Amino acid sequence: MTPSPAKTALGHIRVLDLSRVLAGPWCAQNLADLGADVIKVERPGTGDDTRSWGPPYLKDAAGADTLEAAYYLAANRNKRSITLDIASPEGQDIIRRLLPHCDVVLENYKVGQLKKYGLDYDSLRAIRPDLIYCSVTGFGQDGPYSHRAGYDFIVQGMGGFMSVTGERDGVPGGGPQKAGVAISDLMTGMYATIAILAALNHRERSGEGQRIDMALLDVQVAMMANMATNFLASGKPPVRWGNAHPNIVPYQTFAAADGHIIVAVGNDGQYRKFVVAGGRPELADDPRFSTNPERVRNRDILVPLLADMVAARSKQEWIDALEAAGVPCGPINRLDEVFANEQVQARGMEVVLPHPSGGEVHLPASPMKMSVTPPRHDMPPPTLGQHTVEVLGELLGMGEGEIDALRARGLV
Missing domain, CATH: 3.40.50.10540 (Crotonobetainyl-coa:carnitine coa-transferase; domain 1)
Known part of the structure; x- marks a missing residue:
């Protein structure tokens, strides 16, 4: 019918x-x-x-x-x-x-x-x-x-x-x-x-x-949205950045002890909360990393340090700690985890x-x-x-x- x-x-x-x-x-x-x-x-x-x-x-x-x-x-x-x-x-x-x-x-x-x-x-x-x-x-x-x-x-x-x-x-x-x-x-x-x-x-x-x-x-x-208009406005084709961001650091994926997480730090305050939650407050005080422009300039030095910090804990431990601290974050879920997710x-x-x-x-x-x-x-x-x-x-x-x-x- x-x-x-x-x-x-x-x-x-x-x-x-x-x-x-x-x-x-x-x-x-x-x-x-x-x-x-x-x-x-x-x-x-x-x-x-x-x-x-x-x-x-x-x-x-x-x-x-x-x-x-x-x-x-x-x-x-x-x-x-x-x-x-x-x-x-x-x-x-x-x-x-x-x-x-x-x-x-x-x-x-x-x-x-x-x-x-x-x-x-x-x-x-x-x-x-x-x-x-x-x-x-x-x-x-x-x-x-x-x-x-x-x-x-x-x-x-x-x-x-x-x-x-x-x-x-x-x-x-x-x-x-x-x-x-x-x-x-x-x-x-x-x-x-x-x-x-x-x-x-x-x-x-x-x-x-x-x-x-x-x-x-x-x-x-x-x-292609903003990537297309970036090119049309500048005449310069954008390039690949993988899971990183060309203008913000850290704004990327990191490997935890048992999986991957996304950390999307949007400002210097959130960055400090991130490294404090990881037990590395000195990474916020270091002048090479204290502001986003400096972190972008020194990403090749900073990111490996952050990667080591994140690898020391499980995915869920990081999600719990960063959500409590107000740092934007999220897991990278397999589809079994997606369909088991409470939301x-x-x-x-x-x-x-x-x-x-x-x-x-x-x-x-x-x-x-x-x-x-x-x-x-x-x-x-x-x-x-x-x-x-x-x-x-x-x-x-x-x-x-x-x-x-x-x-x-x-x-x-």
């Missing part, structure tokens, strides 16, 4: 999601969390590429691996899955028949590929003039790179992120570093979500649909949903906290084609016999 629109912000919206992997599905999951009926269209037999991107895989009730990779589970909750061969004329016709029932089309095919199928924006808006059509690609719909395939890792490098991420050149481990998650993909999914919501709002006021052109490279350049638990950031396999799927919750229309967490990521009969029957009036005939021909 169609997800209930009750008490959701987007319960009146239906999204036809032709995207796969991460950026597009992340956007569609945001919309689904907010109540939209997201119909995920997948290839018969294989589905979204990420379904096989494991291990790890979801476990069934007996503890055996299912066919659902954890990667896929991360970006596909609250959706309905149908299988459809859109490369076939019959599949293309079904997409066109579904279109009047949908408000948004989301796709991440290569530039020009859907035009060959008659499923591009111009073709589909002829059927539904107020359609909102969002394309997600590596480099956008125009420009000299538009026909290149875009990958998050490559875009992190091309867009400047890796030039400011990683340890400094010349120190152990120095060199460019990508992020631990696919930030270009995820941020493109977030920007696409915002753009779709803005387009829906515009349509509500004007009745006018539009095309949205999202590119990973554009997003990566935009999210994370209090905020309900893990949800557990029953899965059609008979097991349970544990997922990070949506971080959007809304007093009237909170995000929903009622549908686990669907199995491949789980809702084909349901959706085609509900929206197009197809009977099971008609759908079985399509299935026999490999079209659904």
